[in-house]
Amino acid sequence: MTTSTTPATTDDPSQSALLQAARGQRPRHTPVWFMRQAGRSLPEYRELRQGTNMLESCATPDLVTEITLQPVRRHGVDAAILFSDIVVPLKAVGVDLDIVAGVGPVVAEPFATRADLDRLPDLTPEHVPYITEAVGALVAALGPTPLIGFSGAPFTLASYLVEGGPSKNHQRTKAMMHGDPELWRALCDRLAQIAATFLQVQIDAGASMVQLFDSWVGALPRTDYLRFVEPHSRAVLESVGDQVPRIHFGVGTGELLADMAAAGADVIGVDYRLSLTDAVARTDGKYAVQGNLDPALLFAPWPVIEGRVREIVQEGRAAPGHIFNLGHGVLPDTDPTVLTRVVELVHSLG
Ligand code: CP3
DSSP states (O other): OOOOOOOOGGGOGGGSHHHHHHTTOOOSSOOBOOTTOSSTTOHHHHHHHTTSOHHHHHTOHHHHHHHHHHHHHHHOOSOEEOSOOTTHHHHHTTOOEEEETTTEEEESSOOOSGGGGGGOOOOOGGGOHHHHHHHHHHHHHHTTSOEEEEEEOHHHHHHHHHHSSOOSSOHHHHHHHHHOHHHHHHHHHHHHHHHHHHHHHHHHTTOSEEEEEOTTGGGSOHHHIIIIIHHHHHHHHHHHTTSSOEEEEOTTOGGGHHHHHHTTOSEEEOOTTSOHHHHHHHTTTOSEEEEEEOGGGGGSOHHHHHHHHHHHHHHHTTSSOEEEEESSOOOTTOOHHHHHHHHHHHHHTO
16 A cells, blocks of 8 residues: 555646635736636537527536536636526526526516515525536546636526516616515525525535626615625625635626625626726725726727736736636627637736
8 A cells, every 4th residue: 555645736726826816826827717708709619509508508517518618728718617607596496487598587477575485495406416517527627727616696686586587777676675675685585595505516516716796786876785785695605705715796886896895705806897906996905806808898909909908917916816807798799719819918918
């Protein structure tokens, strides 16, 4: 018998540039990945998805694994993000919903009353065996490249359930929040349980980091955020604790940034409306930042993109750590070769 020695840690994602930046250390280069890096911008994705609808794809571990790996192979990004969707755990507990191409999640019977909560039981790992399987396969295939797990945050999930689909004004959601705060709280409590369990399943299967997407919470004023949303998001982030670093992201959340960071994030996601310099100032330089190239700018001539990327990398140096990303997801028509060039440029800047 030989004495077991710890193998060299070259295959250990915890030593990756992404994890270093999240911990506020200085990696050799700024790590970069893109929200929605897997998806319609890639011809190999469109080919693989032919004939399988979105939710079916998300429940098929071989497809999830392959789709998640595609952008890592193609772009050389510093992280994979699990190919899934924020509504997958809702579907898993039995909510009748679908993801309609070009529209987004559509809920058959929108939530409006206390009785609707009966349609939202607690999530258990047994509801999502395909997530455990896909994450396990991915972690093995990725080696030293970290896998980011994710969940929708209670507000953004509630908005889909209450509006019945994507919404510009979130009027039903706001009406419930203010008109029946008790029902709102009960709904968000359940969603926080679901989100926390969905993240825990991914962490237990080997995800190195998680992102909580509160995509649409920028629709709220700060006082409403603190009263109606923050406690629920905090519960989710605190359930993760220090198991893995936590990114907290929303769109148009400049006014909420300090509160979202303090809710239990290690990394604050910044959309493209706020400069990283302002984001660092608003969070007192205490948090690593992620962002924030405008996804629409990827359609501009290369010198414009290059100039912005250089500025963002420079601004990010003022934060304790910086993870380069877009300010929101990759748009479907994006030329993927431009994304690869952005990765190469960010890496070359050290
Ligand atoms: O690469 C990745 O970022 C990982 C995969 C991922 C998807 N959805 C795949 C997807 C992630 C992290 C999400 C999260 C998600 N889903 C969010 C939060 C992120 C954000 O954009 O703010 C939200 C709000 C949703 C809800 C949702 N699902 C929308 C708005 C859409 C787009 C509808 C459309 O067709 O334009 C979806 C569908 C969806 N989720 C697609 C993908 C790749 C498109 C489905 C397809 O290819 O047909």
